[in-house]
Amino acid sequence: MSNTILLEKELETYFGYSTFRVGQKEIISDVLNGKNVLGILPTGTGKSICYQLPARLLEGVTIVVSPLISLMMDQVKELKATNFKEVVALNSFLDYDKRKQLYKNLYRYKLIYVSPEMLQQKELQFYLKKMTVSLFVIDEAHCISQWGHEFRPDYQKLKTVINQIGDPPVLALSATATREVQDDIINSLERPICKHIYPMDRSNITLSIQEVIINEEKLEIITNVLSEHKVPSLIYFSSKNAAENVSHLLSKRLPEHRVAFYHGGMEQMDRVAIQQQFMNDQIDIVCCTSAFGMGINKNNIRFVFHYHFPGQIESYIQEIGRAGRDGNQSISVLLYCRQDSFLPQQMIESELPSDGDLFRARQLFIKYQDEDKILPVEFQEIQAMFEISEVQWRFISSQLEKHGIKHKNGIKYDESKVDETFEQIKNIRDERLYVKQTKLKDMMNWIHLKTCLREGLYTRFQNGYTKVEEYCCSNCGIHLQDFNPKQTIPLKQLPTWEMKLKRLLVVGESK
Amino acid sequence: MYVEGITLDCLTQIKFNRSIYGIYHLLTGKKSIQSVHDARIFQLEKYYGVHLSLTRNQFLQIVNVMLENGLLNKDDGNEFYHVTKAGKEKLSLFQGTTIFSYLNGLSFSGIERQFRDRLYLLVQTYSNILVNNYSFIPIVDSQEVTKWVKDFYRRHQQSNFPDQLYHELYQLLSLLPKGEADFFVDRLSGYQYYGLSMEQLAIKYNLSRDDTIIYLTGITHVLINLVSQKKEAYPILSQLIIGFDQQKFITNTANQTFHLLKKQYSLEQIVQIRNLKLNTIYDHIVEIALYDSSFQIESYVNKKEQEEIIAAIQLNNTFKLKTIKESCSSTISYFQIRLVLTRLKELLPEGEIHV
Numbered sequence: 040m041s042n043t044i045l046l047e048k049e050l051e052t053y054f055g056y057s058t059f060r061v062g063q064k065e066i067i068s069d070v071l072n073g074k075n076v077l078g079i080l081p082t083g084t085g086k087s088i089c090y091q092l093p094a095r096l097l098e099g100v101t102i103v104v105s106p107l108i109s110l111m112m113d114q115v116k117e118l119k120a121t122n123f124k125e126v127v128a129l130n131s132f133l134d135y136d137k138r139k140q141l142y143k144n145l146y147r148y149k150l151i152y153v154s155p156e157m158l159q160q161k162e163l164q165f166y167l168k169k170m171t172v173s174l175f176v177i178d179e180a181h182c183i184s185q186w187g188h189e190f191r192p193d194y195q196k197l198k199t200v201i202n203q204i205g206d207p208p209v210l211a212l213s214a215t216a217t218r219e220v221q222d223d224i225i226n227s228l229e230r231p232i233c234k235h236i237y238p239m240d241r242s243n244i245t246l247s248i249q250e251v252i253i254n255e256e257k258l259e260i261i262t263n264v265l266s267e268h269k270v271p272s273l274i275y276f277s278s279k280n281a282a283e284n285v286s287h288l289l290s291k292r293l294p295e296h297r298v299a300f301y302h303g304g305m306e307q308m309d310r311v312a313i314q315q316q317f318m319n320d321q322i323d324i325v326c327c328t329s330a331f332g333m334g335i336n337k338n339n340i341r342f343v344f345h346y347h348f349p350g351q352i353e354s355y356i357q358e359i360g361r362a363g364r365d366g367n368q369s370i371s372v373l374l375y376c377r378q379d380s381f382l383p384q385q386m387i388e389s390e391l392p393s394d395g396d397l398f399r400a401r402q403l404f405i406k407y408q409d410e411d412k413i414l415p416v417e418f419q420e421i422q423a424m425f426e427i428s429e430v431q432w433r434f435i436s437s438q439l440e441k442h443g444i445k446h447k448n449g450i451k452y453d454e455s456k457v458d459e460t461f462e463q464i465k466n467i468r469d470e471r472l473y474v475k476q477t478k479l480k481d482m483m484n485w486i487h488l489k490t491c492l493r494e495g496l497y498t499r500f501q502n503g504y505t506k507v508e509e510y511c512c513s514n515c516g517i518h519l520q521d522f523n524p525k526q527t528i529p530l531k532q533l534p535t536w537e538m539k540l541k542r543l544l545v546v547g548e549s550k
Numbered sequence: 551m552y553v554e555g556i557t558l559d560c561l562t563q564i565k566f567n568r569s570i571y572g573i574y575h576l577l578t579g580k581k582s583i584q585s586v587h588d589a590r591i592f593q594l595e596k597y598y599g600v601h602l603s604l605t606r607n608q609f610l611q612i613v614n615v616m617l618e619n620g621l622l623n624k625d626d627g628n629e630f631y632h633v634t635k636a637g638k639e640k641l642s643l644f645q646g647t648t649i650f651s652y653l654n655g656l657s658f659s660g661i662e663r664q665f666r667d668r669l670y671l672l673v674q675t676y677s678n679i680l681v682n683n684y685s686f687i688p689i690v691d692s693q694e695v696t697k698w699v700k701d702f703y704r705r706h707q708q709s710n711f712p713d714q715l716y717h718e719l720y721q722l723l724s725l726l727p728k729g730e731a732d733f734f735v736d737r738l739s740g741y742q743y744y745g746l747s748m749e750q751l752a753i754k755y756n757l758s759r760d761d762t763i764i765y766l767t768g769i770t771h772v773l774i775n776l777v778s779q780k781k782e783a784y785p786i787l788s789q790l791i792i793g794f795d796q797q798k799f800i801t802n803t804a805n806q807t808f809h810l811l812k813k814q815y816s817l818e819q820i821v822q823i824r825n826l827k828l829n830t831i832y833d834h835i836v837e838i839a840l841y842d843s844s845f846q847i848e849s850y851v852n853k854k855e856q857e858e859i860i861a862a863i864q865l866n867n868t869f870k871l872k873t874i875k876e877s878c879s880s881t882i883s884y885f886q887i888r889l890v891l892t893r894l895k896e897l898l899p900e901g902e903i904h905v
């Protein structure tokens with residue numbers, strides 16, 4: 040009892056929250072007791088606290104493996120903003136000197152974010168071995184399983200790293216892991232694990248699917264819905280261009296709304312500006328790609344539209360999960376047009392090497408071996424030699440390493456084995472292709488479901504789901520007329536620069 | 551409008567002396583002696599580095615659109631462009647804008663970003679501190695700038711400080727036309743308020759993406775200019791440009807050579823000490839001559855040789871190194887010609903610089 044009261048006090052001290060959310064306390068208690076834990080918590084409920092609080096309480100350092108550099112950066116920024124200074128994100132963009140410097144001073148930090156690729160570095164392992172690692176966190180743990188969305192081969196090597204650095208307790212976290220994926224995670228870590236699985240269905244999000252004949256219809260639907268409501272809304276697209284174009288069209292059709300777009304191709308400062316404008320209700324609608332939303336903690340998003348649907352159900356759940364974090368009624372609208380299924384199909388193909396790519400990669404390896412040269416480390420140099428995307432190259436490169444042909448960019452090559460190896464890589468590629476296509480098919484099947492969408496969406500992840508009376512899904516029937524969310528009151532537009540400057544810097548003028 | 555105007559101005563000045571990529575390198579502020587040199591001899595200093603993020607393809611796209619719109623034309627089989635009558639009209643429109651008069655690339659392109667980033671973060675920081683909010687997501691994500699603002703804040707914690715900053719900015723921006731001040735202030739962020747992205751500014755002010763960048767660049771240049779000319783009136787803002795005056799040479803390596811020269815080492819000795827090729831040292835000397843007008847070139851190219859080179863330039867009416875070299879006696883080297891080109895303004899009689 041006293042223990043739990045204490046924990047709440049610590050939460051209050053460090054993060055300013057008075058109570059834990061579902062699952063947090065249970066997970067944190069187990070972690071503090073040195074157990075290995077698998078935690079499945081729905082998106083947006085606060086997975087990060089599950090290791091950020093222990094990081095502050097435990098002696099020694101907490102390591103967090105995270106697949107996305109931008110995500111790590113955001114978290115570090117936010118933690119620093121809450122006055123937790125002993126955090127750092129290690130990424131490969133740091134130049135050699137800075138990195139060396141940082142490694143030597145690692146002991147000063149209490150929380151270290153790192154990408155799975157970086158963890159493979161012997162140099163980093165050397166420094167980590169010398170420290171006391173009290174907790175090893177695997178964020179987005181579904182990346183371990185090839186049945187999870189966003190499979191990352193380097194995640195499968197984590198077990199070895201964990202052993203290397205003194206076998207600290209492990210906390211694996213995910214928001215979207217089917218039962219299969221949960222088993223994969225547990226098997227891959229080879230240790231007894233306490234499971235904390237919480238239902239991921241969000242009963243305050245209405246699921247609606249509307250089939251249209253042409254894209255123009257999508258635009259009409261969005262315009263109609265949003266002209267009735269001025270509320271924070273996201274619209275997801277599968278390409279940067281589409282996001283930009285529709286953003287321009289919508290700002291013409293909805294002159295009362297403030298519309299902007301966001302994608303990974305924008306400059307850093309502009310990305311922060313758009314994200315934060317949205318947070319501060321300076322913008323109503325963001326047209327975005329999947330790059331948006333990571334690290335976005337806006338709790339009153341009321342609509343999430345999908346102008347294009349993602350290639351797998353897990354991504355979809357994650358994206359709609361950005362709606363209604365405050366628990367109030369919110370609506371997700373997936374707009375589906377028959378031609379749309381080509382987009383994820385293309386995406387899948389562009390992520391894996393084609394037969395041609397593999398053939399050329401093979402030529403390249405043989406050539407380098409014959410000339411006794413070392414393969415370039417920089418991806419740009421590889422790309423200069425043959426056209427291939429970074430994801431495709433990462434796939435080939437990690438496969439070759441696995442088969443012992445490629446060793447840290449030096450090639451150890453046994454002529455008799457090359458053909459066999461490339462044949463195997465092709466098989467693995469086909470297997471991955473099959474997984475992805477299966478996932479796409481699942482997504483498509485769900486879209487075409489005639490029964491309750493909620494049931495169809497969530498029962499593949501958990502036993503049962505919370506039934507919803509009103510506003511369940513478009514198959515159960517919904518009436519949007521009655522949907523009456525709180526409207527955004529726009530910030531007063533100041534007419535002159537003098538007044539704007541005053542609002543920024545003079546007491547009594549800001550809000 | 552601005553990007554086109556700049557390109558037209560460059561083409562008018564450069565004529566057939568350089569390929570179109572020379573202009574591209576100039577605009578993107580390529581850190582090569584050639585680009586700085588070009589800026590100098592063609593008197594295009596103001597455009598050096600005014601559009602750092604421009605890609606080669608975007609630039610070619612701009613040129614192609616200008617071709618289509620009849621601002622430029624191009625002979626068949628010829629890589630050179632002419633400015634048409636319509637182009638000249640467009641150019642003179644551009645030359646009538648304030649932005650044209652503001653741009654000062656060679657002097658400010660190195661400091662512009664620093665000035666703006668420091669200012670953005672400073673305003674955002676003080677705006678938050680004003681309401682006792684000490685945690686916010688910084689609009690500028692650079693360790694260097696963050697450190698600078700932190701140090702600055704440590705030294706200036708007086709409670710009237712935001713007010714002072716306000717008054718300086720007010721005084722400074724009042725010197726600009728209203729539209730420009732509006733534009734500049736729209737990009738500023740503060741307490742629970744984030745400034746517009748470049749894209750949003752482009753839409754609001756009805757500018758193309760490229761012109762938005764140049765517009766902001768131009769305004770920044772004039773602000774830096776105004777502040778540095780009257781430092782005593784801007785005790786805060788003048789600190790944003792500190793650390794720049796000393797930074798004379800573009801490259802560190804040329805600076806090292808300069809120090810050795812000052813210690814009276816010969817070129818051969820410098821080659822040995824620095825373990826570099828003689829040609830590299832020549833490059834450094836040209837670079838030094840470009841940046842330091844008091845640097846004496848006589849010991850590398852004597853008066854008589856200088857006259858011979860000048861005569862060749864005037865005779866052939868060109869700045870092309872190869873043509874000049876062929877027209878001089880064979881003892882004159884490229885190095886010497888390049889050195890003389892750095893001193894054109896002094897060596898050529900007024901009004902004869904245009905070729």
Ligand SMILES: Nc1ncnc2c1ncn2[C@@H]1O[C@H](COP(=O)(O)OP(=O)(O)O)[C@@H](O)[C@H]1O
Nearest residue numbers: 056058059060081082083084085086087088336
């Ligand atoms: N116990 C809590 N009380 C209130 N807010 C919380 C609590 N735990 C987390 N949050 C907030 O919930 C939001 C989502 O947390 P985050 O960890 O980013 O979610 P996710 O599960 O998606 O990783 C954050 O803004 C976080 O500060």
Ligand SMILES: [Zn+2]
Nearest residue numbers: 491511512515
């Ligand atoms: Zn239903």
